[in-house]
Amino acid sequence: MAEQPSWQDVLDLIAQLNESDYESASVQVGDVSIRLSKSDAGFDMPEAAGRVGAQPRIETGFDTPMASATQPTTGAAAAAPAAALGDTIDAPMIGVFYRRPSPGAAPFVEPGQRVEADTTIGIIEIMKLMNPIVAGKAGVITDFLVTDADPVEFGQPLATINTSA
Amino acid sequence: MTDAPVILVANRGEIAMRIIAAARRIGASPVLAASVADKDSPAARAADRVIVIGASPANQSYLKPEQVAQAAVMAGAAAVHPGYGFLSEQPALCELLEEEGIAWVGPRPETLRAVGDKGSARQVAIDAGVPVGAGVEIDDPTIVVALGDQIGYPLLIKAIHGGGGRGIRLVTNPEELVELAPQAAAEAVAAFGNGALYLERYYGRARHVEVQVFGDGEGNAWIFGDRDCSVQRRHQKLIEECPAPGLSEKRRQLLHDSSRALVKVLRYRGAGTVEFLVDTESEDVIFLEVNARIQVEHPVTEEAFGVDLVAAQLLLALGRDPQLPDVGPVPPAAVIEMRINAEDPNADFQPNSGDITRLVWPKGPGIRIDTQIEEGYRFPPFYDSLMAKLIVRAHNRDAAVAAATAAVRNVTIDGLKTTLPMHAYVLAHPDFIAGGIPTSWFGPVWEARKESLT
Numbered sequence: 370m371a372e373q374p375s376w377q378d379v380l381d382l383i384a385q386l387n388e389s390d391y392e393s394a395s396v397q398v399g400d401v402s403i404r405l406s407k408s409d410a411g412f413d414m415p416e417a418a419g420r421v422g423a424q425p426r427i428e429t430g431f432d433t434p435m436a437s438a439t440q441p442t443t444g445a446a447a448a449a450p451a452a453a454l455g456d457t458i459d460a461p462m463i464g465v466f467y468r469r470p471s472p473g474a475a476p477f478v479e480p481g482q483r484v485e486a487d488t489t490i491g492i493i494e495i496m497k498l499m500n501p502i503v504a505g506k507a508g509v510i511t512d513f514l515v516t517d518a519d520p521v522e523f524g525q526p527l528a529t530i531n532t533s534a
Numbered sequence: 535m536t537d538a539p540v541i542l543v544a545n546r547g548e549i550a551m552r553i554i555a556a557a558r559r560i561g562a563s564p565v566l567a568a569s570v571a572d573k574d575s576p577a578a579r580a581a582d583r584v585i586v587i588g589a590s591p592a593n594q595s596y597l598k599p600e601q602v603a604q605a606a607v608m609a610g611a612a613a614v615h616p617g618y619g620f621l622s623e624q625p626a627l628c629e630l631l632e633e634e635g636i637a638w639v640g641p642r643p644e645t646l647r648a649v650g651d652k653g654s655a656r657q658v659a660i661d662a663g664v665p666v667g668a669g670v671e672i673d674d675p676t677i678v679v680a681l682g683d684q685i686g687y688p689l690l691i692k693a694i695h696g697g698g699g700r701g702i703r704l705v706t707n708p709e710e711l712v713e714l715a716p717q718a719a720a721e722a723v724a725a726f727g728n729g730a731l732y733l734e735r736y737y738g739r740a741r742h743v744e745v746q747v748f749g750d751g752e753g754n755a756w757i758f759g760d761r762d763c764s765v766q767r768r769h770q771k772l773i774e775e776c777p778a779p780g781l782s783e784k785r786r787q788l789l790h791d792s793s794r795a796l797v798k799v800l801r802y803r804g805a806g807t808v809e810f811l812v813d814t815e816s817e818d819v820i821f822l823e824v825n826a827r828i829q830v831e832h833p834v835t836e837e838a839f840g841v842d843l844v845a846a847q848l849l850l851a852l853g854r855d856p857q858l859p860d861v862g863p864v865p866p867a868a869v870i871e872m873r874i875n876a877e878d879p880n881a882d883f884q885p886n887s888g889d890i891t892r893l894v895w896p897k898g899p900g901i902r903i904d905t906q907i908e909e910g911y912r913f914p915p916f917y918d919s920l921m922a923k924l925i926v927r928a929h930n931r932d933a934a935v936a937a938a939t940a941a942v943r944n945v946t947i948d949g950l951k952t953t954l955p956m957h958a959y960v961l962a963h964p965d966f967i968a969g970g971i972p973t974s975w976f977g978p979v980w981e982a983r984k985e986s987l988t
Contacts, residue, residue: 463587463604496600496607496630520608522586523595524570 457514457526458504464495466502466527468517476517483509483534490528493521508532538563539852541639542606543581544627545617546596547906548923549828550577553615556844562612562852567605569595571914576906585609590916596620599627606636613637613851615844619918622827623650639851641803641826642751648800649824652694653732659821662795665788667811667820669734675719678733682711685733691715693722694730701725702769704736737818739972740811742766743778744825745793746835748846748858749802755794756858758835758843759865760786765960766973767883767980772953773960774831775870776838778812779931779969785812788819790863796824804850805832805843814972830920831871833904837927838865867900868934869927872942872961874905875919878951880984887915888950896944900927900937913950921952935967959983 460466468476468491478490484504491502504510508530515527541557543550543566550566554577557564566572566581571590578584585605588595595601599621606614614631616622616639625643632638640646649655659666670681671694682689682705691714693701703718705711715731723729746758762778763771781789793808807829809822832843839861846856877883893909895901905922907913913921926941928934939961945954960966965975 463585463601463608495604498600523588523601524586 455511456506456508456530456532458490458502458506458528458530460493460521460523460525460527461502462493462495462500463523464493464500464521466515466517466519466521467492467494468513478510480510480512483507484530502527504530506530506532509534539612540565540582540609541848542567542585542602542609542611542614542636543577543617544596544602544605544614545620545622546572546575546577546917547920548904549617549830550575551580551906552844552904553617553848554580556842556848557615559842559845560848560852562848565605565609565611567596567602567609569916571916576908576911583609590914592620592917599624599630602627603630603634603636606631607634611636613639613848615639615848615851616827618827618830623825625650637851637853639804639847641749641800641806645800645802646826649826652692652696652823653730655823656821658799658824659792659796662792662799664792664796664821665819667735667737667818669732672715672719672731672733675715675729675731678711678715679708681733682708685735688736688738690734690736691718692732692734693718693726693728694732695726695728696722700769737811737813737815737820738974739815740813740818740820740974741778741970742771742809742822742973743781743789743812744807744809744829745789746832746843747793747797747802747806747808748843748856749797749800749804749806750850750856751801751803753798753801755797755802756860757790757794757863758839758841758861759863760789761831761834762970763831764971764973765966765976767976769973771831771873772976773870773872773957773966774834775868775931775934776834777864777868781812785817785819786863792819792821800824802826805847814970830873830923833902833923833925834869834871835865837869837900837902837925838867867927867929868931869925870934870938871926872924872938872957873920873953874922874924874945874947874957875953876913876921876950877919877953879953879956879980881951883953885915885919886950887913889913890947890949892946892948894944894946896924896941898937898941901925901941902927907947921947924957931969932967935961956980 478484485507486505488504489501490504493500493502511529511531513528515521539562541562541564543553543564554564564581565583566578567587568578568584569588569590573584573586585608587601587605597620621627623646625646628638628643648658656666668685688706691703701722703714705714719729719731741764743760743762745760748756759776760778761774761776763774765773789810796808805828807825811820811822836843846858850856877885890907890911895903902925903922907921924941926934926938928937942954942957965971
């Protein structure tokens with residue numbers, strides 16, 4: 370067994386995951402661990418805390434998307450450094466983010482409210498198609514980082530969430 | 535600055551860089567629609583703004599019409615340039631944009647439909663009086679022997695909805711046809727969502743010659759000469775040149791007149807390419823297809839005639855004069871383009887990706903490099919293997935071949951395997967130097983070289 374996976378090994382892994390029914394995969398080779406996920410929302414990393422320092426970051430693009438570090442955008446508020454935010458709920462698609470089911474209605478959730486992974490926190494409209502957005506993880510919503518009817522990009526943090534609360 | 539029209543660039547890699555340059559040239563503001571993998575790419579840095587449209591795999595970003603259209607709305611775009619590949623020939627994106635009042639840099643959706651399907655493209659060609667090959671559609675893949683006899687052997691089974699060299703099978707006798715037709719139909723269903731097939735006469739030693747057109751959308755055409763793209767491996771072009779060498783005046787005129795007739799019939803809008811098969815064993819010239827987009831190899835034409843086709847596309851889409859000159863059928867220079875791919879030519883052209891640790895380009899008159907790569911760039915595994923196009927212009931073909939040979943020798947790309955050794959070999963080969971090789975030339979020649987090395 371190779372001590373360290375080559376770039377090609379990672380590619381092969383991606384190809385195999387794509388063709389398989391698995392939603393995510395975790396592979397450990399020597400002291401390198403690789404985690405891949407098909408879903409836009411990335412995936413839970415329950416064991417991540419225990420192995421600090423032994424996890425070289427391999428940019429596969431399947432990682433949970435970080436805040437878009439591009440030039441200033443017009444509509445969306447520039448995101449604060451992701452590290453300061455703790456856990457975030459990120460936009461799984463580009464579109465216009467709405468916090469309410471319809472204009473004038475109460476927001477789906479308010480900061481301070483507890484959500485489950487399947488709780489709807491908003492809607493993203495993409496070319497007139499409405500897509501419910503779920504929290505993706507359980508916890509307490511601490512803040513919304515975008516305001517109602519803001520355009521958002523793929524991967525842009527929408528809200529912060531305290532998952533240990 | 536405030537009234538500079540925004541051009542959304544809905545592509546990546548070298549063509550994104552090319553479109554951004556053209557937007558700058560006409561005073562427009564380029565905005566890049568990028569996947570996560572490309573959000574910090576050289577093209578992203580070159581644009582005025584980047585909008586992340588989706589995840590890294592193309593089928594979650596660059597291939598999603600609604601995501602690109604959404605980005606165009608968010609960018610406040612006046613026009614969207616789709617580049618080549620991805621959504622460039624999809625009426626879906628074009629129509630979504632029309633609804634939003636955003637211009638599409640390309641032909642009308644009905645043109646995309648008319649030429650996007652090989653059966654209807656063939657009919658358009660027939661209507662325009664353009665020579666087409668003997669061919670017939672298959673109604674039932676289990677009843678094909680009579681159709682095969684009608685065309686004659688060898689023949690090709692082609693998927694009507696295929697493209698880019700996919701979905702094509704060579705058949706040399708009726709037994710093979712009976713066996714392969716149902717397989718091809720099943721594969722076409724799997725690959726293209728449609729099992730429609732047709733049979734066509736196969737020319738074993740034909741060249742691939744194409745004509746660059748630019749239509750004003752009213753039926754008038756600029757014709758910017760022809761290109762020879764016969765150095766191919768498995769239907770993928772490796773080297774292209776302008777003009778096509780050794781064409782008789784009569785043949786060239788037939789190619790150009792046919793292309794002009796197609797532009798007129800289609801009332802074609804913007805840049806396009808009409809592809810032909812030019813036989814080396816007979817006088818046959820056969821229409822292949824219309825590529826309703828800017829093509830990878832457009833720079834050879836630009837350099838040969840001194841025009842900016844991408845800027846012209848943008849100007850036309852913005853409702854302005856494309857500022858193109860009327861030119862003769864043969865350009866005043868000869869130009870050769872080498873596609874440098876992240877593939878190992880000594881390992882069956884297997885793609886590879888990784889960090890580019892050192893990069894040196896040749897310099898000098900007539901050398902153009904269209905690329906997104908730079909030192910330290912991590913060539914991503916998600917997309918096409920094209921890294922760069924090395925384009926070399928000289929006063930005639932012999933000089934262009936010599937200059938191209940020197941240019942290839944003076945490229946350094948460290949960190950991953952490239953197709954440069956293949957280019958050096960082809961450019962030095964007497965058959966290529968003589969000009970006019972058929973598309974079937976490269977495969978066996980490269981195989982023979984490999985065997986001579988072992």
